[in-house]
Each structure stands twice: as C-alpha cells, then as structure tokens.
Amino acid sequence: MSDWPLWEVFVRARGGLAHRHVGSVHAPDSKLALAHARDTYTRRLEGVSLWVVKSSDIVASDPEQAGELFEPAADKIYRHPTFYDIPDEVKHI
Amino acid sequence: MTPSLPPIRPEDEEIAETSRPAGAFDAPAAGEADPARFDYLLRLGDDSLILGQRLSEWCGHAPALEVDLSLANLALDLIGQATHLLGEAGRCEGAGRDGDALAFHRDVLDFRNCLLVEQPNGDFARTIARQLLYSTWQHMLLERLSGSSDRFLAQFAAKAVKEIAYHRDLAREWTMRLGDGTEESARRMAEGLDWCWRFIPELFEVDETVDALVVRGAAPDPRAFEDEYRAALAEVLAEARIEPPAGQRPILGGRRGHHSEHLGHILAVMQFLPRTYPDATW
Numbered sequence: 001m002s003d004w005p006l007w008e009v010f011v012r013a014r015g016g017l018a019h020r021h022v023g024s025v026h027a028p029d030s031k032l033a034l035a036h037a038r039d040t041y042t043r044r045l046e047g048v049s050l051w052v053v054k055s056s057d058i059v060a061s062d063p064e065q066a067g068e069l070f071e072p073a074a075d076k077i078y079r080h081p082t083f084y085d086i087p088d089e090v091k092h093i
Numbered sequence: 094m095t096p097s098l099p100p101i102r103p104e105d106e107e108i109a110e111t112s113r114p115a116g117a118f119d120a121p122a123a124g125e126a127d128p129a130r131f132d133y134l135l136r137l138g139d140d141s142l143i144l145g146q147r148l149s150e151w152c153g154h155a156p157a158l159e160v161d162l163s164l165a166n167l168a169l170d171l172i173g174q175a176t177h178l179l180g181e182a183g184r185c186e187g188a189g190r191d192g193d194a195l196a197f198h199r200d201v202l203d204f205r206n207c208l209l210v211e212q213p214n215g216d217f218a219r220t221i222a223r224q225l226l227y228s229t230w231q232h233m234l235l236e237r238l239s240g241s242s243d244r245f246l247a248q249f250a251a252k253a254v255k256e257i258a259y260h261r262d263l264a265r266e267w268t269m270r271l272g273d274g275t276e277e278s279a280r281r282m283a284e285g286l287d288w289c290w291r292f293i294p295e296l297f298e299v300d301e302t303v304d305a306l307v308v309r310g311a312a313p314d315p316r317a318f319e320d321e322y323r324a325a326l327a328e329v330l331a332e333a334r335i336e337p338p339a340g341q342r343p344i345l346g347g348r349r350g351h352h353s354e355h356l357g358h359i360l361a362v363m364q365f366l367p368r369t370y371p372d373a374t375w
Contacts, residue, residue, distance in 0.1 A: 026157060039162045
C-alpha cells in the first residue's frame with residue numbers, strides 16, 4: 001500500500017465557512033480517498049463537507065522565492081482593514 | 094339496532110393515548126414478559142457486538158493506517174449499536190441484567206448472533222467479504238425495521254441505518270477494488286467470499302421468534318428481501334469481476350446458540366477483564 005498516492009484533505013466545519021486544509025491521507029483512488037478522509041478527519045463531528053485533492057495536483061510556490069513574493073507586503077499596513085470599524089454582525093474576518 | 098359498545102367519551106381517548114406507546118395496543122407493556130422480543134433484541138445485539146469485536150481485532154494490524162481507522166470506526170459503530178440493543182434486551186427481560194451483564198456474563202450457548210459475524214478475520218479480503226455479506230443484509234433489514242410497530246426498534250433502526258449504509262458502501266468499494274485489482278487480490282477476494290457464502294441462508298431463516306415479531310408488525314420477514322439481497326450481491330460481484338461462489342451446504346444454528354468453535358475464543362478475550370475483575374471501573 002506504499003504505492004498509494006497522497007491526497008490533501010479539506011474540511012468545511014459548518015455552512016458558511018470555507019473548507020480548511022486539515023491534513024492528508026493515502027488512498028488508491030479518489031473515492032477511497034474521500035472514505036479515508038471521512039474516517040480519519042470527521043470522526044468527532046468536525047465537518048459537513050469534504051474535499052480531497054491529489055497532492056501532486058497542487059501547485060505550490062517556491063520557498064526560494066519567498067522574499068520577492070511576500071516581503072513587499074510587510075510595510076503596507078494600509079492594506080489591513082484597521083482604519084475603519086467592522087460592524088459586530090460581520091463574522092469570520 | 095343499538096350499538097353493542099357504549100360511545101367513546103373524551104376521557105376514554107385519554108386513557109387510550111397513555112395506555113400503550115403510540116397507540117400500539119398489541120404491543121406488550123413494559124415489563125410484561127415477552128420472550129420473543131427479548132430473543133430478537135439479543136440476536137441483533139449479539140450480531141453487532143460480535144462483529145464489532147471481530148473488526149476491532151484489526152486495530153493496529155490493518156494493511157494501512159487509513160484502513161486501520163476505517164475498520165475501527167465500523168467496529169465502534171457496531172459496539173454502539175450493541176450497547177443500545179442489549180440494554181433494551183435487559184429491560185425487556187426484566188430480570189435485572191443490563192447490557193454489560195448480557196455482553197460479559199453469558200456463555201457461548203446463550204449467544205444468539207448469526208454464524209457469519211463470528212467467522213475469523215482471515216486476510217483483509219475475507220474480512221471485506223464478511224462485511225459485504227453482513228452489512229448488505231443488515232442495511233436491508235434496518236430499512237424495513239425503521240417502520241416497525243415497536244417504538245424502540247423503529248427508532249433504533251432509523252438511526253443505525255445511516256451508519257450501516259456507510260459500512261455497506263465501504264465493503265462494496267473494497268470488494269470491487271480487490272476483485273478487479275491484481276491477480277492475487279482477485280484470488281483472495283474470491284476465496285474470502287467462498288468462505289463466507291455458506292452462512293448466508295441463516296440470515297433469511299424464519300423461526301418462532303421472527304414469526305412472533307412479524308405477526309405484530311414489529312419486524313420484517315427476511316424472506317421478503319432475499320431476492321433483492323442476492324441481486325445486490327450479484328451486482329457488486331459483477332462489478333468486481335468475480336464469479337459468485339457455487340452452491341454450498343448452508344450452515345445454520347447460531348440463532349439457537351449452536352456456534353462454531355470460534356465464538357468461544359472471541360468471548361475468552363472479550364469477557365476476560367470484567368470476569369476477572371468484576372468491580373473494575375474506568
């Protein structure tokens with residue numbers, strides 16, 4: 001079973017929230033990947049919806065490029081929503 | 094002509110409402126001796142308990158970590174069901190035995206599970222074969238049992254049927270993958286099915302206990318869904334490219350306490366602790 005591909009697992013905790021990455025499972029195909037994700041990550045009522053994506057299908061940024069990609073944002077505090085009040089009704093920000 | 098019965102007064106309706114659950118006048122009152130119902134609850138409870146115990150033997154030994162969790166989850170579902178069923182059996186019996194007493198302080202001859210669930214795990218393929226045969230049957234039974242006139246059985250079945258739908262689907266998926274996999278996995282899957290096949294007829298046996306519950310609408314007659322069951326298995330096997338095992342001599346007796354030698358070994362492990370340390374607590 002060591003030849004099973006790796007799948008990344010995303011769980012939606014409840015309606016209205018985005019799916020969040022929670023970990024990964026090994027499985028021979030997408031259907032069993034969903035089953036394994038269900039059995040591994042939703043045993044304690046953690047979610048209402050699951051996504052699995054083959055890890056090899058994820059395109060990741062190169063850590064070598066972290067400087068040029070992310071550092072320029074460091075001194076741009078005006079991009080943070082801290083200069084106006086957020087109404088109490090707005091959740092999950 | 095005058096009616097032979099006096100007219101129904103409002104207070105009569107009130108009495109009727111409270112006299113039996115959900116107006117089921119034929120259902121025996123709580124505490125009233127009902128050996129058939131007790132026996133039926135034991136059968137369902139013991140099926141779940143023994144299969145759950147069997148599956149839990151895979152814990153730490155399954156072919157992959159993910160499969161280990163899958164099988165342990167099935168086991169926990171089943172042991173949860175057994176807790177409900179044996180607890181209700183104890184209340185039905187009214188002799189002061191609770192679910193634990195029934196699970197841990199009965200001997201082989203008093204167990205009422207079918208022979209299929211006590212069969213050894215064998216390899217992974219045989220475990221899947223056993224699961225396919227049992228979960229497919231259990232799902233069809235629970236679907237019908239959720240319409241039972243017995244309030245406990247109806248409520249239990251309505252809840253458990255969702256768990257078992259997953260068990261059945263998982264067993265189907267694995268049967269197809271092993272059957273339609275490599276030469277070795279196909280051979281093992283066929284051997285697993287071959288081992289388990291002779292225990293199917295017992296699932297559709299009707300005796301006095303089943304009869305007594307069927308008559309009062311408390312349980313379905315299993316023979317009514319045997320064709321559907323055989324067709325469902327045939328469909329999975331066709332998908333898995335496996336020939337259905339040839340006709341075998343049926344082996345019966347579990348429902349009457351006539352078990353294979355395997356059950357004693359299960360009980361020895363399962364019952365050891367509460368029998369050796371009767372007052373043990375968490």
